[in-house]
Amino acid sequence: MITxxxxxxxxxxxxxxxxxxxxxxREAHGRVLAQDAEARRDQPPFDASSMDGYAVKRSEAVxxxxxxxxGESAAGHGFDGTVNAGQAVxxxxxxxxxxxxxxxxxxxxxxxxxxxxxxxDRLEDKPNIRPRGDDFRIGDRVEAPRLLSPEDVAxxxxxxxxxxxxxxxxKVALIATGDELVMPGxxxxxxxxxxxxxxxxxxxxxxxxxxxxxxxxxxxxREALETAFDLAKxxxxxxxxxxxxxxxxxxxxxxxxxxxxxxxxYKVKMRPGxxxxxxxxxxxxxxxxxxxxxxxxxxGHIFMAPMIRVMQGLPAMPAPRLSAKLATAMPPGSxxxxxxRAQVEDGTILPERSQDSGMLSVLARAxxxxxxxxxxAPRAQGDWVDYVPI
Amino acid sequence: MITxxxxxxxxxxxxxxxxxxxxxxREAHGRVLAQDAEARRDQPPFDASSMDGYAVKRSEAVxxxxxxxxGESAAGHGFDGTVNAGQAVxxxxxxxxxxxxxxxxxxxxxxxxxxxxxxxDRLEDKPNIRPRGDDFRIGDRVEAPRLLSPEDVAxxxxxxxxxxxxxxxxKVALIATGDELVMPGxxxxxxxxxxxxxxxxxxxxxxxxxxxxxxxxxxxxREALETAFDLAKxxxxxxxxxxxxxxxxxxxxxxxxxxxxxxxxYKVKMRPGxxxxxxxxxxxxxxxxxxxxxxxxxxGHIFMAPMIRVMQGLPAMPAPRLSAKLATAMPPGSxxxxxxRAQVEDGTILPERSQDSGMLSVLARAxxxxxxxxxxAPRAQGDWVDYVPI
Numbered sequence: 200m201i202t203x204x205x206x207x208x209x210x211x212x213x214x215x216x217x218x219x220x221x222x223x224x225r226e227a228h229g230r231v232l233a234q235d236a237e238a239r240r241d242q243p244p245f246d247a248s249s250m251d252g253y254a255v256k257r258s259e260a261v262x263x264x265x266x267x268x269x270g271e272s273a274a275g276h277g278f279d280g281t282v283n284a285g286q287a288v289x290x291x292x293x294x295x296x297x298x299x300x301x302x303x304x305x306x307x308x309x310x311x312x313x314x315x316x317x318x319x320d321r322l323e324d325k326p327n328i329r330p331r332g333d334d335f336r337i338g339d340r341v342e343a344p345r346l347l348s349p350e351d352v353a354x355x356x357x358x359x360x361x362x363x364x365x366x367x368x369x370k371v372a373l374i375a376t377g378d379e380l381v382m383p384g385x386x387x388x389x390x391x392x393x394x395x396x397x398x399x400x401x402x403x404x405x406x407x408x409x410x411x412x413x414x415x416x417x418x419x420x421r422e423a424l425e426t427a428f429d430l431a432k433x434x435x436x437x438x439x440x441x442x443x444x445x446x447x448x449x450x451x452x453x454x455x456x457x458x459x460x461x462x463x464x465y466k467v468k469m470r471p472g473x474x475x476x477x478x479x480x481x482x483x484x485x486x487x488x489x490x491x492x493x494x495x496x497x498x499g500h501i502f503m504a505p506m507i508r509v510m511q512g513l514p515a516m517p518a519p520r521l522s523a524k525l526a527t528a529m530p531p532g533s534x535x536x537x538x539x540r541a542q543v544e545d546g547t548i549l550p551e552r553s554q555d556s557g558m559l560s561v562l563a564r565a566x567x568x569x570x571x572x573x574x575x576a577p578r579a580q581g582d583w584v585d586y587v588p589i
Numbered sequence: 590m591i592t593x594x595x596x597x598x599x600x601x602x603x604x605x606x607x608x609x610x611x612x613x614x615r616e617a618h619g620r621v622l623a624q625d626a627e628a629r630r631d632q633p634p635f636d637a638s639s640m641d642g643y644a645v646k647r648s649e650a651v652x653x654x655x656x657x658x659x660g661e662s663a664a665g666h667g668f669d670g671t672v673n674a675g676q677a678v679x680x681x682x683x684x685x686x687x688x689x690x691x692x693x694x695x696x697x698x699x700x701x702x703x704x705x706x707x708x709x710d711r712l713e714d715k716p717n718i719r720p721r722g723d724d725f726r727i728g729d730r731v732e733a734p735r736l737l738s739p740e741d742v743a744x745x746x747x748x749x750x751x752x753x754x755x756x757x758x759x760k761v762a763l764i765a766t767g768d769e770l771v772m773p774g775x776x777x778x779x780x781x782x783x784x785x786x787x788x789x790x791x792x793x794x795x796x797x798x799x800x801x802x803x804x805x806x807x808x809x810x811r812e813a814l815e816t817a818f819d820l821a822k823x824x825x826x827x828x829x830x831x832x833x834x835x836x837x838x839x840x841x842x843x844x845x846x847x848x849x850x851x852x853x854x855y856k857v858k859m860r861p862g863x864x865x866x867x868x869x870x871x872x873x874x875x876x877x878x879x880x881x882x883x884x885x886x887x888x889g890h891i892f893m894a895p896m897i898r899v900m901q902g903l904p905a906m907p908a909p910r911l912s913a914k915l916a917t918a919m920p921p922g923s924x925x926x927x928x929x930r931a932q933v934e935d936g937t938i939l940p941e942r943s944q945d946s947g948m949l950s951v952l953a954r955a956x957x958x959x960x961x962x963x964x965x966a967p968r969a970q971g972d973w974v975d976y977v978p979i
Binding site (some may be wrong): 224225226229230240244245246249273275277287292293294295329333334335339341348349350351352353354355356357358359360361362368377378379380382383384385387388389390391392393394395396397398399400401402403405406410413419480490491492496499520521522523524543545546555557559560562563565566583587589 | 738975
C-alpha cells in the first residue's frame with residue numbers, strides 16, 4: 200500500500216507538458232500559458248486623469264483661485280497645447296493630462312462661469328493622475344505557466360496581446376469496460392447497469408480544459424479491449440474505467456500488458472478507491488480507474504486532474520485544497536486517507552452521513568471532498584479542515 | 590447611494606428565467622436543470638455484491654464451514670439458479686447476488702480446492718451486499734433548478750436519463766464604448782488604449798455558461814451607439830462598458846433612453862465601482878458597467894454574474910462566498926463596501942498592497958475579492974473573512 204502522494208508521484212512520472220500552440224485571445228481563457236506574454240505598451244500609455252475635472256498646475260491649485268478654460272481633453276481626444284499659468288483644461292476620466300498640468304481638480308470642487316472657473320474653499324489634496332506605466336510597462340510579462348482567468352485575458356488585451364502561446368489541450372480517450380454496461384437511453388438487461396463514469400469523467404475533463412473522447416463501451420473480451428485500445432490511438436492519455444483490480448474478470452491489465460504497456464498497479468491507502476493501474480503505452484500515458492462510480496469520480500479529481508494539469512504545463516501538485524469549519528464533530532479517522540463526501544456552505548463543511556462508495560446520489564449532492572489524513576485524531580465541531588471542491 | 594444588496598434587488602427585477610430546451614446528457618454539464626429529472630430504474634437494479642468472494646446463506650457462514658461451488662455470478666452475467674444449503678456461488682464485485690444467498694464471504698476468507706470451498710477461522714460480519722434501490726429508486730428525482738456538475742451528470746447517466754431539460758443559454762451582447770478604444774492587435778493612436786473589458790467579460794460569461802457576443806467598439810457618437818444597440822438585437826442581456834456615469838462624454842444613457850430604455854442609474858456604495866446603469870429595452874435587459882477595467886470586471890462578478898444565474902433559473906442571490914483566514918491585520922474599513930483584490934492560498938487570504946482601481950495587473954494576480962462590509966472594524970491577523978473567488 201502506498202500513500203496518495205506516493206501514487207501521485209508515480210503518475211506524474213508518466214506525463215509531461217504537451218506542445219505549445221497559438222490561439223487568439225478570445226479563446227485563451229481556461230488555457231495554460233506556455234510562453235511568457237509581453238506587454239507591447241505602457242499602461243496607462245500617458246499620464247491619465249482618474250477623475251472628471253480640470254487640469255491645472257498643482258502649484259496654482261489653491262482655494263479660490265481662478266483659471267481660463269483653454270480647451271478640453273477627453274478619452275481618445277487629448278488636448279494638443281500646453282497649460283500655462285492661470286490656465287485650465289476641462290478633462291475627463293481616462294483622458295491624457297495635457298502638458299504643463301500636474302493636477303486634476305475634481306469638478307465637484309469647481310464653479311464654472313463661461314470659460315472661467317473658480318476653485319472652492321476646500322480642495323482635496325490628491326493629484327488625481329495615474330502616471331504613465333503605473334499599471335505595467337512595455338516588456339512587462341505575464342509569466343508561463345499560468346492557467347488564464349478572465350482577469351488575465353483582460354490584462355493581456357490591455358497589453359495589446361492579440362494572441363497567446365498556450366499548451367495544446369490534452370487529448371483523453373475514455374474506455375468504460377464491462378459486459379454489465381449499456382449506454383444511457385438503452386434498454387439494460389436484468390443483470391446490467393448504465394455506464395455513468397465515462398459521462399461524469401468527460402464532463403470533468405471539459406472543466407479541466409482537456410479534449411475528452413468517449414469510446415464505445417468495451418465488453419469483457421480480449422478482442423473488445425484490443426479494439427478499444429486501437430480506437431484510443433492518438434490520445435495523450437488513455438483512461439480505462441473498471442477492470443483495474445486483479446479479480447478473475449479484470450482483463451484490462453492483461454490486455455494492456457500484451458499490447459506493450461509497461462504497467463504498474465498501485466494499491467493506494469485511501470477511501471474510497473481501489474487499486475489504480477497506470478503506465479505508458481507508446482506515446483500515451485494510461486490510467487486505469489476503478490469501476491465503482493464513486494471511486495472513479497473521486498480518483499478522477501485526486502489523480503486524473505493533477506495529471507492533466509502537468510500535461511498542460513502546470514506544476515505537479517495534488518488537487519487544490521480549501522479550508523472550512525466543521526459543522527459537526529467526527530470520531531477518530533481510519534488508517535487510510537479518507538476523501539469524505541461533504542457539503543460546504545457559508546464557510547462550514549458537513550460530511551454526508553453515508554460514506555458508502557456505492558452511493559452516487561450522495562456524491563452528486565456533495566460539493567466537497569473533506570480530506571481526513573490517515574489515522575486522523577477525533578475532530579471537534581468548529582475545527583478547520585481541508586477539502587477539495589468538486 | 591444604495592447598497593450592493595439593494596442594487597442587486599433592482600437588477601434581479603429586470604431579468605427572469607429563460608425558456609427550457611432539451612440537450613443530450615453529454616452536453617448537460619454546466620447547464621442549469623429546468624425540469625426535474627427522474628430515475629428510470631433502481632440502483633443497484635438488483636441486490637449486488639460489493640466485494641469479490643462467494644455468495645452463501647448467511648446462517649451457514651460460520652468459521653470452518655464448507656460449500657460446493659455450483660456456479661458463478663459476474664457483472665453482466667448473473668447466476669441463473671438458486672443457492673441452497675451447503676452451496677456457494679463464486680461472485681464478483683457489482684454482480685447480482687443469486688437467489689437463496691444473502692451473504693458474500695470475501696475471497697480473502699476462503700480456501701478453494703476444486704469445486705469445494707472452506708471458510709477460514711475469522712470471518713468478517715458484514716453481508717457485503719448493496720440492496721436493490723439503495724442508491725436511488727425508480728421515480729427518484731434530481732430537482733430543478735440545479736447547476737449540473739460532473740457528478741450530477743454521472744448520477745443522471747446511472748438513472749438512465751439520456752437527455753435533460755435545461756434553461757437555454759442567456760445570449761449576452763457586449764458593447765464597449767469610447768473613442769479611446771481600439772482592439773488588441775491594432776495600432777492605437779497616442780491618446781488611445783486597448784479595449785480589454787469586453788475580452789475579460791466575454792471569458793467570464795463563458796465560465797458562467799452564457800453565450801457572449803462581442804460587438805464592434807462603439808465610438809462616442811449617437812450614430813455609433815445606435816448602430817451598436819441595433820446589432821445587439823436578439824440578445825437577452827445587453828451589457829455596455831463605459832459611458833455609464835453622467836459626465837459630458839457619457840452618451841450611452843441618453844441614446845439608450847431615446848431608444849426606449851426605461852433606465853435607472855444606481856450610485857452604489859461600493860469600492861471599486863461607479864454608477865451602474867440598468868433597465869429594460871424591448872425584450873432585453875440592459876446593464877451599463879463602468880469603463881474602468883478593474884471596476885468593470887469586479888462589477889461583472891458582483892452584478893452581471895448573479896443576473897445571468899437568474900436568467901438560467903437559479904435563485905436570485907449575491908455572488909457565492911467562501912471564507913479564509915487573514916494573513917495580515919487591516920486598519921478600519923471605509924464607509925463603502927470594499928471588494929479588495931486579494932490572494933487566497935492554503936486557507937489564508939492576503940489583500941494586495943495596491944487597491945488602486947487603475948491596476949489591472951493587480952486584479953489579474955488576485956484570485957479573490959475580499960469583502961469588507963461598510964464601516965468595517967479593524968481586523969487582526971488570523972480573523973476569518975469572506976471572499977468571492979475569481
